[in-house]
Amino acid sequence: ETGVTQTPRHLVMGMTNKKSLKCEQHLGHNAMYWYKQSAKKPLELMFVYSLEERVENNSVPSRFSPECPNSSHLFLHLHTLQPEDSALYLCASSPSLTSPLDEQFFGPGTRLTVL
């Protein structure tokens, strides 16, 4: 595996379900991100982790719960979601949080549909 991988690629869930999205980066980076991409809206930053420590929670509802067990893995735990949470969820990684020149590399995303 190379780059940033995400599973599952597609997910359909009911509002009462609990599910988790998984992200893994194979780039040796120290920072990982969760973004939400909805139709007709810019990408929205949700969470940022650096070396397993959360450094940003961008006013995300508590029904989204991130977890970063190590610098290569990132999870997004989902529970009691709403239909408006249907979107493409993108994971990204970057070498660090300290350089403005660091690039962010995106995974393929999970297309989430909440019924």
Next chain:
Amino acid sequence: QKEVEQNSGPLSVPEGAIASLNCTYSDRGSQSFFWYRQYSGKSPELIMFIYSNGDKEDGRFTAQLNKASQYVSLLIRDSQPSDSATYLCAVKSGGSNYKLTFGKGTLLTVNP
């Protein structure tokens, strides 16, 4: 509220022409500027970034930055149908070394 504005398009150009994609940003302290390409149903892919005023060239792509005018552009020379995608402009503001603010993107269509 830091904003990044892009013309949503669609921008339609014939094959072989130059496509010009534009982006303006509101935070005068912004440090670095990124262009991503996103094919339909796929994730964003970094094309190039720029942080100094002037032009930066990489193959058929040229990024242009004018900090005084708070304007960044991407030129695609010899456009190909495979360049048809949404192009996202993203800006790192002066207050953060990692937080990217994205525009909504410009849809480019290159007609054979």
